[in-house]
Amino acid sequence: MARIVIIGSGASGLPAAHELAESARPGEQITVVSGQSTFRAGSATPWLSARDSTGFDLARNLGRKGVDFSAAGARRLDPGRNQLELADGQRLDYDILVIAAGPQPAFDEIPGLGPEGYTHSLCHADHLHGCVQDWNRFIAEPGPIVVGAVQGASCFAPAYESAFLMDAELRQHALRERVPMTFVTAEPYVGHLGVDGIGESRERIAAALRERDIAWIANAHVDRVESGVMHVTEHAAGGRAARQHALPFRYSMMMPPFRGIDAVAGIEGLANERGFILVDDCLRNPRYRNIYAAGATVASAACAAAGEHKTAYMIDAMVNAVARNIRDQLDGREPEARPTWNPVRVADLGAAGLAFVADPEGALQPAHGAGAGDWVHMSRCSACDVGSVPGSPEAKPIHLR
Numbered sequence: 001m002a003r004i005v006i007i008g009s010g011a012s013g014l015p016a017a018h019e020l021a022e023s024a025r026p027g028e029q030i031t032v033v034s035g036q037s038t039f040r041a042g043s044a045t046p047w048l049s050a051r052d053s054t055g056f057d058l059a060r061n062l063g064r065k066g067v068d069f070s071a072a073g074a075r076r077l078d079p080g081r082n083q084l085e086l087a088d089g090q091r092l093d094y095d096i097l098v099i100a101a102g103p104q105p106a107f108d109e110i111p112g113l114g115p116e117g118y119t120h121s122l123c124h125a126d127h128l129h130g131c132v133q134d135w136n137r138f139i140a141e142p143g144p145i146v147v148g149a150v151q152g153a154s155c156f157a158p159a160y161e162s163a164f165l166m167d168a169e170l171r172q173h174a175l176r177e178r179v180p181m182t183f184v185t186a187e188p189y190v191g192h193l194g195v196d197g198i199g200e201s202r203e204r205i206a207a208a209l210r211e212r213d214i215a216w217i218a219n220a221h222v223d224r225v226e227s228g229v230m231h232v233t234e235h236a237a238g239g240r241a242a243r244q245h246a247l248p249f250r251y252s253m254m255m256p257p258f259r260g261i262d263a264v265a266g267i268e269g270l271a272n273e274r275g276f277i278l279v280d281d282c283l284r285n286p287r288y289r290n291i292y293a294a295g296a297t298v299a300s301a302a303c304a305a306a307g308e309h310k311t312a313y314m315i316d317a318m319v320n321a322v323a324r325n326i327r328d329q330l331d332g333r334e335p336e337a338r339p340t341w342n343p344v345r346v347a348d349l350g351a352a353g354l355a356f357v358a359d360p361e362g363a364l365q366p367a368h369g370a371g372a373g374d375w376v377h378m379s380r381c382s383a384c385d386v387g388s389v390p391g392s393p394e395a396k397p398i399h400l401r
């Protein structure tokens, strides 16, 4: 009977395992290989305190559905042999493989970037501790902030959210006037979001930054980061380097560039030059027809500086299509399910929020546009089950600490 292996247990790997388990025939074996033994909600990271209450045990969760689990991590894929080598030396044979290993932060591509250098990152729950500790020191001794997303990043909403949440937190401490803030982004303009804007995202985000007195540099290339200084080249339209900046900072959070996992790097026909998985409309690799991909690891046509951001709504549609296609392939039918590509972005602005919806296929209302207000903040908090709703009886302020 068929052996299905899923690499990754995040926003796409975990639901893929559950959906495949729902439709599994007796004797079919599903195994999830992850790099971690606990699930943590990555999308909640802008709010999470060092006390992380959102994790749960993956082996137990998947075991209830009859899904096998290994936290050893994938070391190398051999798609010619249908075999996956794990970091503990074990080799797993598969009939169908789903790659759902997410985006890997590539801090090493910019000198001084990342938790081992001089900037913070929200991309992984493990990075949060240093982020929060340093923020507490910063509150005691404030100075300039540089926040944003570097070239090769494909996830911009957390950068904007961080900027707005920092602004809100500083105002609560009556410190905002002592903290010059600069938003640095590789996006061609603020509000581009990796998809050339959605509705009025350009105007709305620019207005929100202006209202909060946050300066910005768009079309930026971060050259290097030194202790307390970020060196940035600002480009003019057309890609010409127009201006150099040396931005002093006391606190910085920058979304990094992303790439795929090492286990697939350089496999001709499977991964592109950055290790993202090549797929057809049915999320199936064109060369290795028993390999599917879902989530942020899927290669997409990205603009030169900014990769395309895949949101949870898109991921949900991808997982659904992959599960249906795998069932069809195993049952001898031609896979035909295609995901809908509805970018829905919801950004928290501290006590309020902005939501952008682009729904070319018409399943959502409004089909294209922007909304704003407290409801966005509330929906973000409740969706992530952290923080609280302002004004509610149990309301507690949401702090970065």
Ligand SMILES: Cc1cc2nc3c(=O)[nH]c(=O)nc-3n(C[C@H](O)[C@H](O)[C@H](O)COP(=O)(O)OP(=O)(O)OC[C@H]3O[C@@H](n4cnc5c(N)ncnc54)[C@H](O)[C@@H]3O)c2cc1C
Residues within 6 Å of the ligand: 007, 008, 009, 010, 011, 012, 013, 033, 034, 035, 036, 042, 043, 044, 045, 046, 072, 073, 074, 075, 100, 101, 102, 103, 122, 123, 155, 157, 158, 261, 262, 263, 294, 295, 296, 297, 310, 311, 312, 313, 315
């Ligand atoms: C800070 C942040 C906030 C975000 N906020 C939102 C949001 O609010 N709304 C939204 O829609 N989208 C958001 N996104 C974008 C996107 O929805 C998330 O990144 C989402 O988690 C991507 O899902 P994924 O399954 O592709 O990757 P992930 O959820 O990152 O999962 C990847 C999995 O692969 C595993 N893995 C990695 N390497 C290996 C290996 N070698 N072997 C085996 N397993 C491996 C990891 O352990 C993990 O389980 C956010 C992204 C970030 C970074």
